[in-house]
Amino acid sequence: MQFLRVACVIPTYNGRQDLERLLDSLLTQTARFDTLIVDSSSSDGTFELAQSRCANVTRIDSKDFNHGGTRQMMVNRHPDYDVYVYLTQDAYVEDPDAIANILLPFADPKVGAVCGRQLPHKNANLLAQHARLFNYPPVSQIKTLADAPQLGIKTPFMSNSFAAYRQEALVAVGGFPNHVILSEDMYVTARMLLAGWKVAYEGSAVCRHSHNYSLREEFSRYFDIGVFQSRESWIYATFGGVGGEGMRYVKSELRFLGWRRLWLWPLAILRNAVKLLAYKLSKQEKRLPRGVKKKLGMYKRYWDSPHA
Numbered sequence: 001m002q003f004l005r006v007a008c009v010i011p012t013y014n015g016r017q018d019l020e021r022l023l024d025s026l027l028t029q030t031a032r033f034d035t036l037i038v039d040s041s042s043s044d045g046t047f048e049l050a051q052s053r054c055a056n057v058t059r060i061d062s063k064d065f066n067h068g069g070t071r072q073m074m075v076n077r078h079p080d081y082d083v084y085v086y087l088t089q090d091a092y093v094e095d096p097d098a099i100a101n102i103l104l105p106f107a108d109p110k111v112g113a114v115c116g117r118q119l120p121h122k123n124a125n126l127l128a129q130h131a132r133l134f135n136y137p138p139v140s141q142i143k144t145l146a147d148a149p150q151l152g153i154k155t156p157f158m159s160n161s162f163a164a165y166r167q168e169a170l171v172a173v174g175g176f177p178n179h180v181i182l183s184e185d186m187y188v189t190a191r192m193l194l195a196g197w198k199v200a201y202e203g204s205a206v207c208r209h210s211h212n213y214s215l216r217e218e219f220s221r222y223f224d225i226g227v228f229q230s231r232e233s234w235i236y237a238t239f240g241g242v243g244g245e246g247m248r249y250v251k252s253e254l255r256f257l258g259w260r261r262l263w264l265w266p267l268a269i270l271r272n273a274v275k276l277l278a279y280k281l282s283k284q285e286k287r288l289p290r291g292v293k294k295k296l297g298m299y300k301r302y303w304d305s306p307h308a
Helices: 016-026 046-053 067-077 098-107 126-135 145-154 167-172 184-194 215-231 233-239 243-257 259-282 290-296 300-304
Strands: 006-012 034-039 057-059 083-087 111-119 141-143 162-166 198-208
Touching (some): 006 016, 006 046, 006 098, 016 034, 016 046, 034 046, 046 057, 067 083, 083 098, 083 167, 098 111, 098 198, 111 126, 111 184, 126 243, 145 243, 162 167, 184 233, 215 290, 243 259
Parallel strands (some): 006 034, 006 083, 034 057
Antiparallel strands (some): 083 162
């Protein structure tokens, strides 16, 4: 994909050590690209590190950060690229061909977005390991809207931690949204599929990324996911709900733990119950005061925005 002009875009906020690890890993890549960093007024030296390591760093006020809006801002400010590869600061790549491989599906001019594979961090707990193994298999796949009856909500699946987008496709669907609490990646991918674009999952493009969430963090994240699903119900009406997928996940997790780790089953069941509780509660979010939603959710700044 040497003919493509590629930018790797990294949003940052108070993650100096993580950013250093990511930038070090990008130095090993065989692909050619420019690195663009947008920092949300970090106070731990992240911004200074970014300036010392990257020729193009943008700084914004932390209150102005938006999952979709900030990503689209970087496209608007740097429109001279064919593909934008987005990486979160807590991810990094080990394979020197990771960036090159995530560009491979763009050989098909109808591919609008590509999701890379994620392996768990080396300090990931067992439940975090399973989450990555379940959601990110090694087998690559090209998907269209016609796959929705079979793949359901997995059709527009995308991750903002390691994904690439064709600028032409982004422009065609109006870019990343600035009104969603999270899952701006799924939103724009769903728009692409509806507009006739293909989306890809590239199993050979691998990064390290995972979270050892506490029960509280698990609740907060799934509350926000439920808010997104409620407010963007068109996605689930088009591609299908998540009920069957959730049960498949629970069964897979228990199989992954196996009888040798039977002592972890209660924790796994509790975590999934917490996720379900958060999801059910979020379905009633329109009845909840904004202050309560701010306390329950993970992305608290969202509730201070005019889109909340």
